[in-house]
Amino acid sequence: MKARRNKKQVPSFRKLIKTSKVKLENKLKNKQFKQQSTIKKYRKEQRKLRQAVKDAVSKKPIPLEDPKSKRPVKGLEREEEEEEEALPLDMMDEDDMQLMKDLGQKASFLTRDLSSSEPVHIKKRKHESVIDKYEKMPRTLQTAPEKELIHLLPIKDKSGIIPQTREKPVTDVQQEEEDEEELEVEEEVVENPIQELSIEEHLIVRKKKLQEKKIQIATLASAILSDPESNIKKLKELRSMLMEQDPDVAVTVRKLVIISLMELFKDITPSYKIRPLTEAEKSTKIRKETQKLREFEEGLVSQYKFYLENLEQIVKDWKQRKLKKSNVVSLKAYKGLAEVAVKSLCELLVALPHFNFHNNIIVLIVPLMNDGAKLVSEMCCEAVKKLFKQDKLGHASLGVIKVISGFVKGRNYEVRPEMLKTFLCLRIKEVEVKKDTEDINKPKKFMTFKEKRKTLSRMQRKWKKAEEKLERELREAEASESTERKLKLHTETLNIVFVTYFRILKKAQRSPLLPAVLEGLAKFAHLINVEFFDDLLVVLHTLIESGDLSYQESLHCVQTAFHILSGQGDVLNIDPMKFYTHLYKTLFKLHAGATNDGIEIVLHCLDVMLSKRRKQVSHQRALAFIKRLCTLALQVLPNSSIGLLATTRILMHTFPRTDLLLDNESQGSGVFLPELEEPEYCNAQNTALWELHALRRHYHPVVQRFAVHLLAGAPSEGSEALKPDLSRRSAVELFDAYSMAAMTFNPPVEPSNSKKKDKFLQGDSFLNEDLNQLIKRYCSEVTTEIPLDFTKCMKTSVQ
Helix, strand or coil: CCCCCCCCCCCCHHHHHHHHHHHHHHHHHHHHHHHHHHHHHHHHHHHHHHHHHHHHCCCCCCCCCCCCCCHHHHHHHHHHHHCCCCCCHHHCCHHHHHHHHHHHCCHHHHHCCCCCCCCCCCCCCCCCCHHHHHHCCCCCCCCCCCCCEEEEEEEECCCCEEEEEEECCCCCHHHHHHHHHHHHHHHHHHCCCCCCCCHHHHHHHHHHHHHHHHHHHHHHHHHHHHCCCCCCCHHHHHHHHHHCCCCCCHHHHHHHHHHHHHHHHHHHCCCCCCCCCCHHHHHCCCCHHHHHHHHHHHHHHHHHHHHHHHHHHHHHHHHCCCCCCCCCCCHHHHHHHHHHHHHHHHHHHHHCCCCCCHHHHHHHHHHHCCCCCHHHHHHHHHHHHHHHHHCCCCHHHHHHHHHHHHHHHHCCCCCCHHHHHHHHHCCHHHHHHHHHHHHHCCCCCCCCHHHHHHHCCHHHHHHHHHHHHHHHHHHHHHCCCCHHHHHHHHHHHHHHHHHHHHHHHHHCCCCCCHHHHHHHHHHHHHHCCHHHHHHHHHHHHHHHHHCCCCHHHHHHHHHHHHHHHHCHHHHCCCCCHHHHHHHHHHHHHCCCCCCCCHHHHHHHHHHHHHHCCHHHCCHHHHHHHHHHHHHHHCCCCHHHHHHHHHHHHHHHHHCHHHHHHHCCCCCCCCCCCCCCCCHHHCCHHHCCCCHHHHHCCCCCHHHHHHHHHHHCCCCCCCCCCCCHHHHCCCHHHHHHHCCCCCCCCCCCCCCCCCCCCCCCCCHHHHCCHHHHHHHHHHHHCCCCCCCCCHHHHHHHHHC
């Protein structure tokens, strides 16, 4: 078959030559036109120069140099060579030539500005008239500006090629000056002084403006909420109010708009992440509803992005102490505006962890956790804690942990301890517990085909197949996220957390971050790899022995060590006796005042060291700790005493043979040595709990109740048993329940039932009747002066 010919004809070579010639001609014409215009400008300048020379010749100036000197002549020859093209010599008269030679001998002609038409020695001529001076000024005629032409591509017609030109627009300088003057007049009119108002009137006007702005914000917000897809463009209108320029209400309006937009985004944002469309998706034809949804999503993402950028800029301006050119908002007001912006960012961080730009919000929030302003730092830390607590999947938590770890390392571990304390709110422990329960309750396995064929009939196999299919569908519907995915995320998160902790333990042992690190290790110790246990315990013991730690930090070290040993560390053959000794000898260093925060850590340590490791604790060690706890209960506040006595009760139940401390007659070998630092060798079996008798008369009723209960042997039944609200709570819970941090007595003091009397007694009515009679009898007797004889009294005393 013959190939189809292309109907579109290729232009011939002659046509191409013709069009190329036309282009070359146009280029040549434009070049010639430019040359002509430059020549015209040059001739115009030469005419001005000659006119200035003629005006200068009207009065001959005094020569400054010897006219016979050769240097001016050379200068004149150089000038003549330069002007040869513009002004040929054959066109000049003999008089002009002589004039030029005379002027060439004057130094003033070479040194002065030729563009000025003033004579050289005008200042020296005092008698020159003003009219002559004016007449000698050069006159310029107003001529219309020459129109320049621009050659364009020609048009081809039947008659031939028609050249095309266009006039170059000439700017009218005078018109522009008039326009500028009009603008200046308008600005002057606008800048007229406003009528001054009193303070009361100014407040009324401001209140009115603010009410109008509030109504406008409420109208836009309600319209967006009623139909987000149709009114998504109104988000831009509402966001434009962030640039409010009225200085009276600028700060308040901007704050209201920030909060309103934040609440709007929380309400209208979908529960999925919006991704950008591909080229193939853009080119395909879709229904109107789908197109409307796409436009809504694109508008929502763009406005959300611009809103976050506005919040970021507000925070940056506050941090850099920068003012905008308009100066509508002062530096003092910027702080309040920035706090509202940070609060909105925190709310979005917690409310929209699944939506776009969440990582950008994290990058903004994490540096503010270490901010110098306490309010801003607390808001950001609380938002991160809230995010950790509600994050079930772990994806958002992993993003925050990565940024915090990098920030701490970048600052060389000089950050606030609150940043690392947020790690304690991670939900990794609950997920691990859930994993254990799943291992215990293993999912049901479906029968194989061979098993069905052996045990079931044909109809039963059919029903079994339908049942298994239904179970699979239900399982897929319930599983929101695979367990493997969760474990992978949590493992990566924990690795970053432990890397941060171990770096601080290795490089910054005297850092204020150490308590937070030790507390975090104590919480996640059961998840640490067994290979690190030996090295970690050595590091903790070295820290305690160094003496550089505070009392609470050393308690955290003890708590961390026993958390490690109570989990996977049971399989290790490690003797923690040095940690028992340290806690025993430092118990009396606890603060007995209102700042008794160390008591809570001590209660946690005692629970892990004695109750949970009951099989590894000797009888002598348990007796020594019970005796020391009762002695300590006499010195501390009531809530601390209740916590210590509750721990003593648990220890007496855990170690039943410790009731010999309640018997005053029991004797053993040796004497009790309370000053000895070793709990194993202090002979605690040779003492008694006499402190409980003193605590029976304590002013706090709960302390009294616990003391009586322990003296009776801590029974679980009978009249001396505790009530359920005291017996079922742990020591830490009782310590928090009866805390006196709010400066209130718990339980409250009962008011005294004083009966009011109708009559108030006065004078003698207060005294007893018998006493009144005795007083009257002695007062009525006649006083007689009798000499005093003390010898009688001496004799009677000797006898």
